[in-house]
Amino acid sequence: MKIEMILYASLGKMAPHKNAGSPFQVELEADGTVRNALEKVEIPARHPLIIFVNGRHSGFDDRLNDGDRLAIFPPVAGG
Amino acid sequence: MDKILRIDMGAEGGPSLTVFPVGEFAGLGGRALTSAIVSKEVAPLCHALGAENKLVIAPGLLSGSVAANSGRLSIGCKSPLTGGIKESNAGGMASQTLAKLGYAAIVIEGKPKDGATYKIVINKDGATVKADNSLKMLGNYATVEKLAKEYGDKPCFITIGPAGEMKLSAASIACTDMEGRPTRHAGRGGVGAVMGSKGVKAIVLDDTGASMRAPKDPEKFKEANKMWVAGLKKHPVTGEGLAAYGTNVLTNVLNEAGGYPTNNFSIGRFEGHTKISGETQAALETERGGLATHGCHKGCIIRCSGVYHDKNGQYLTKQPEYETVWAHGGNCGIDDLDAIAMLDRLDDDYGLDTIEMGATIGVAMEAGLAKFGDAEAAINLVKQVGQGTDLGRILGSGAAVTGKVFGVERVPVVKGQALPAYDPRAVQGIGVTYATSTMGADHTAGYAVGSNILGIGGKVDALSPDGQVDLSRNLQIATAAVDSTGMCLFIAFAVLDQPETFQALIDMINAFYGLNLTGDDVAALGMSVLRNERDFNTRAGFTSAHDRLPAFFTNEFLPPHNIKFKVTDTELDSVFNF
Known part of the structure; x- marks a missing residue:
């Protein structure tokens, strides 16, 4: 299956195109998880990261579905 | 003192x-x-x-x-x-x-x-x-x-x-x-x-000739401040994240979460978010010779601010904050950082609250005074405030007045004060703070966005009403105490996650004043502040009816999650149960 992945802020440099905030496609096995997607871009699956799948908070072992949008942030905040 | x-x-x-x-x-x-x-x-x-x-x-x-x-x-x-x-x-x-x-x-x-x-x-x-x-x-x-x-x-x-x-x-x-x-x-x-x-x-x-204030116990104070600084530097947000991208790093976060109020709180995602994000802003500031990292006062080690230069490399304004970039940006459908920076400069020069003005322009756009996305029209509207035209005085009186004058139903205010940059339907905890704060809609009064969205201070599901009242209550109490210390509220990111950093703050106060306060005393201080404020508001005529969000938040679904604000009135009335 293929998912859309977006890496933000300082993680942008880990994307194939090296750009923060630009989506790219990742191919995973049918039962792929967030952890598997992170492995593809060589980001260690350990906290703290902020993970959204289709706009909902998710964890490393959550299953992904074809066409999902996976967004990853390093620890950030503002206000 | x-x-x-x-x-x-x-x-x-x-x-x-x-x-x-x-x-x-x-x-x-x-x-x-x-x-x-x-x-x-x-x-x-x-x-x-x-x-x-x-x-x-x-x-x-x-x-x-x-x-x-x-x-x-x-x-x-x-x-x-x-x-x-x-x-x-x-x-x-x-x-x-x-x-x-x-x-x-x-x-x-x-x-x-x-x-x-x-x-x-x-x-x-x-x-x-x-x-x-x-x-x-x-x-x-x-x-x-x-x-x-x-x-x-x-x-x-x-x-x-x-x-x-x-x-x-x-x-x-x-x-x-x-x-x-x-x-x-x-x-x-x-x-x-x-x-x-x-x-x-x-x-x-003018403090010429005045000395720094001296603590009662200099040694203990020095030691506590050392721990304090180490704690702020250690936490990934206060030590690194805020300095690198500023507060506007939240644009992409809230957009992903579907809680980024767009076009006057009508949708939760903004198509132009990457054009106005903290990442884009920081790169632009650096490219033009401004600063992507800057402290707003001596002694700040978080340095979340910056300096924004115009296209010619000349100083225009300080780095517009997340709330400002949102208010004048996505909330008005505007995806042009230079226009937003100009609006920030005008607000600062005329002396206007950027959140209130951005929300007001959003309401004015909904009323048809300008089209969503029209940056030039937004700038002209704010200029009218500075000029003191009749329309400008209406706009400068805020979103509630503007909504009333132009017959707009979707007016994002509580107690007459405009909501900041988090839609309470997709970030339900901050909705509780907006509704019940003594201040009117105010994200800083109890920043539930931390636990709802950013994974700071624990995790509470942003889209569910469960646990939001307790979260907001505890944060409102803690914030009232922090606001009394002179500390920047961003220290809370480290204090909420690191018990030793919270202790260092208490130790500093104790060493400075010769006290023996505990964490419970700090909570008691926060509660006493809120009681004073609630008491004033009650005597000013406020009732539980004022502790509510505008009706559209409970009537209208917010895309992309298609969700309404679900915390009940009874739950809202239990926030101040202490």
């Missing part, structure tokens, strides 16, 4: 100044002090722009010391925007300077009868009030430039722009930053209008 300067602007024969011992208010600082004085001394049913209202300006408990990040200034009064109590706080140099001069607070009372424009000058020899009509209706930038010519560039300045002089409800009070620019504002609630109603245009604070 053992004295209070009271200035009666309405005294017979001209303004009179009296210095009192801090007396019954000893041990209080920042918000605890402003809210105690306002709650005790201001008639809750008075007109906010009348002689009976008081403007209270107070440094925090640790301001003026070497404690890192202790430079927040609290400004309190009855708010002309909400009709309730107000504490609005700002960074910049004023808090440290006022504390070093030994003042726990300045209380500006009464109302001048002569219509003159006044400036207050405070230095180590005392304070004076002088009429200076040459400052009348100047913008904040021109005002501080003129004051710096007269008093030099060493003092810091607290000023209002034309919006404050026109007594508009969105008017802010500006504090100069380390570079002497009027960029750090006590923005919310129309505090600038109250200063304007007192005829006070500027306060000059």
